[in-house]
Structures are given as C-alpha cells and as structure tokens.
Amino acid sequence: MSTYKNNHLQFVLDTHNINREEEKDLLDKYKTKRDKVKDALCEEYGSDIVKIINSGSYSKFTAINTKFDLDLCVHFKREKFKTLKEMHDSVYEFLKKEYKKTDDDLVKVRKQKVSVGLKFNVDGDDVLFDVTPGRKLASDSNSDENDIKLYLNIEDDPTSKKTNIHKQLEKIRGRTNERETIKLIKVWKFNHDHDLKSFLVELLTMEAFDQAEDVPRGLWARLKMSLEFIRDNIKTISLKDPGNSNNNVADSLTSERKDELHEEIEEMLEKIEKDEKKIEYYFPANPKYPKEEEKKSSSNSQYERKSEATTKLPPTSYA
Numbered sequence: 445m446s447t448y449k450n451n452h453l454q455f456v457l458d459t460h461n462i463n464r465e466e467e468k469d470l471l472d473k474y475k476t477k478r479d480k481v482k483d484a485l486c487e488e489y490g491s492d493i494v495k496i497i498n499s500g501s502y503s504k505f506t507a508i509n510t511k512f513d514l515d516l517c518v519h520f521k522r523e524k525f526k527t528l529k530e531m532h533d534s535v536y537e538f539l540k541k542e543y544k545k546t547d548d549d550l551v552k553v554r555k556q557k558v559s560v561g562l563k564f565n566v567d568g569d570d571v572l573f574d575v576t577p578g579r580k581l582a583s584d585s586n587s588d589e590n591d592i593k594l595y596l597n598i599e600d601d602p603t604s605k606k607t608n609i610h611k612q613l614e615k616i617r618g619r620t621n622e623r624e625t626i627k628l629i630k631v632w633k634f635n636h637d638h639d640l641k642s643f644l645v646e647l648l649t650m651e652a653f654d655q656a657e658d659v660p661r662g663l664w665a666r667l668k669m670s671l672e673f674i675r676d677n678i679k680t681i682s683l684k685d686p687g688n689s690n691n692n693v694a695d696s697l698t699s700e701r702k703d704e705l706h707e708e709i710e711e712m713l714e715k716i717e718k719d720e721k722k723i724e725y726y727f728p729a730n731p732k733y734p735k736e737e738e739k740k741s742s743s744n745s746q747y748e749r750k751s752e753a754t755t756k757l758p759p760t761s762y763a
Contacts (some may be wrong), residue, residue, distance in 0.1 A: 449664035449723050456631055457624060459730035460508040466732070467509045473566045474514045477549070478573060481562065482516055484543050485575070494519040494580060499609050500573070501642060504616050506626045510730060511634050515559070515574045517609045519592055522580045528595035528604050535577040536560045558594045581606070608687035615686040616646060624663065625649050625670050631727050641696050647683045648674050668713065675709040678702045
C-alpha cells in the first residue's frame with residue numbers, strides 16, 4: 445500500500461497550490477504587472493501586433509507557488525520588422541527606456557536567449573516574468589498567426605527558430621493527472637537544484653503517460669511511473685516540440701547530464717523504496733504552511749481514492 449506516500453504527495457500539492465488564498469496577493473501583483481505591460485505594448489505597437497498570448501506555467505496549469513511565471517508572447521506582423529534582431533531590440537529598448545518611465549516598480553530589464561526579462565519590486569515582493577517577441581512567418585496577416593519565428597540572442601552565433609505557443613498550450617490541455625505529476629517533479633527540481641527545463645519535464649511526463657499500457661491510480665503510482673520512464677529513456681529519447689517538429693527538446697540536455705539524471709532518479713527511487721519517509725526529502729512540502737494541514741490533505745486523498753474506484757481516468761493521448 446502507498447497510503448503514506450499518497451497522503452504526503454497530496455500535502456505537497458496542497459502547500460504548493462498557486463491558487464491558495466495566502467498566495468492571492470502575490471499572484472494579483474503578477475497579473476497586474478503583466479496586464480500593464482501588455483497594455484503598454486499594445487499602445488506602442490498598435491496594429492503591428494497580431495495578438496499577445498499569456499504563456500508560461502500559469503497558463504498551462506503546471507505552476508507551483510515557489511516558482512512560477514506569467515509570461516507574454518507577442519505576435520508581430522511579418523512586415524513590421526526587417527529582421528528578427530530588429531524586433532527583439534525594439535521590444536527591449538521600449539521596455540527599458542519608455543515603459544520604465546511609467547512604472548517605478550520596474551527595477552531590471554535584460555536581454556535573454558529568446559525573451560526580454562522583467563523584474564519588478566512591488567511592496568517588497570519580487571515579480572518576474574518574460575516578454576517573448578515573435579514574428580509571423582507569412583506576410584498575410586490573415587494566415588495562421590500561431591506560427592512565429594523567434595530571435596535567438598546567442599553571443600557570437602545569433603540565429604532564429606520557429607515555434608507555436610498555441611500548440612504547446614494545447615498539448616497539455618485537459619491532462620489533469622499529468623499536470624499533478626509535473627508539479628511534483630517541479631517541486632523535486634526546484635528543491636534540489638536540477639537544471640531541467642520545465643518544458644522538458646512536461647513533455648517527458650506526457651510521453652510517460654502516453655506510452656503506459658495502463659495508467660496507474662494514485663499520486664505516488666503515477667509519479668513513480670513517470671520517474672521510471674524518464675530514468676529508462678532519457679539517454680535515447682527524442683521529444684518533438686509541439687510548436688516545431690524539427691526541435692528535439694531532449695537536446696537541451698548534454699549526454700553527460702542525461703547520464704547524471706538517470707543515476708539521480710535511480711538512486712532516489714531506490715532510497716524511497718527502502719524507506720518511504722525519504723519521500724519527504726525528495727518531495728518536500730512548502731515550509732510556509734503548517735504541518736497541521738496534512739490532516740486535511742490526508743482526508744482529501746482518502747476521498748480521492750474512493751472516487752478512483754468508480755471514476756475512469758481521462759484520456760491521455762491526443763492527436
């Protein structure tokens with residue numbers, strides 16, 4: 445039986461819930477700043493913007509309250525900029541020079557690989573999110589506005605890549621069990637300083653569910669299944685980006701890092717198998733919230749186990 449592990453993992457999810465009442469104030473600060481930046485971009489670029497998409501873990505429902513993002517992806521018309529570098533520089537300069545004049549909370553603007561990073565300090569709280577500019581592939585503004593090209597701001601070797609944020613968001617839509625597992629792996633990633641991209645974690649987890657003959661019931665069983673899949677396949681797997689089939693997301697890890705990840709997961713699973721209380725070390729609850737709440741989580745977990753006996757899991761494979 446995995447009652448203890450299921451109860452603990454439910455407690456972990458509860459204490460990392462982004463929508464907790466205690467997190468509402470900070471989340472509202474993020475939303476307010478994001479919306480203000482969005483409005484400023486629309487005012488600055490007007491009809492040259494096709495649309496702005498809310499992206500990031502919050503939009504995917506995979507956010508945890510210790511590390512989350514409410515990012516923006518700006519879709520520009522093809523003819524707006526002559527080059528992708530010009531597009532990237534324009535957004536950076538606008539936010540750093542013009543927007544900063546209107547927002548005293550903005551303390552840092554920096555160029556990143558494909559985005560412009562913003563850092564605010566709002567009443568003592570740090571609020572960080574990214575703005576990613578992209579240009580439509582086709583010149584016809586009525587064509588598919590979801591396919592865009594991004595500028596890759598790589599020193600000595602600037603280039604570009606195609607992506608589709610809409611397809612990335614659609615890939616995870618409706619996958620409740622996968623999202624719970626992704627959140628738990630992100631808790632492990634965040635607390636043990638693992639340099640894994642969240643997008644990689646998402647794709648690996650969904651692939652684990654898709655390839656399973658039978659998806660097990662219970663938080664621990666599904667988490668263990670996903671971790672075993674990553675352990676057994678990380679060295680050889682190819683993971684196509686839903687937004688660009690030419691992009692193998694698994695290549696974000698070097699061969700050496702894949703070997704390390706394989707060993708780290710193997711060691712973790714072995715230790716939890718020998719001593720189930722080790723799960724508290726690898727998947728800790730958010731220490732901001734009192735241990736007494738675990739009783740409520742345990743009660744919720746017991747209710748869920750009863751419901752699982754008669755409730756069919758949602759489909760885990762999507763075209």
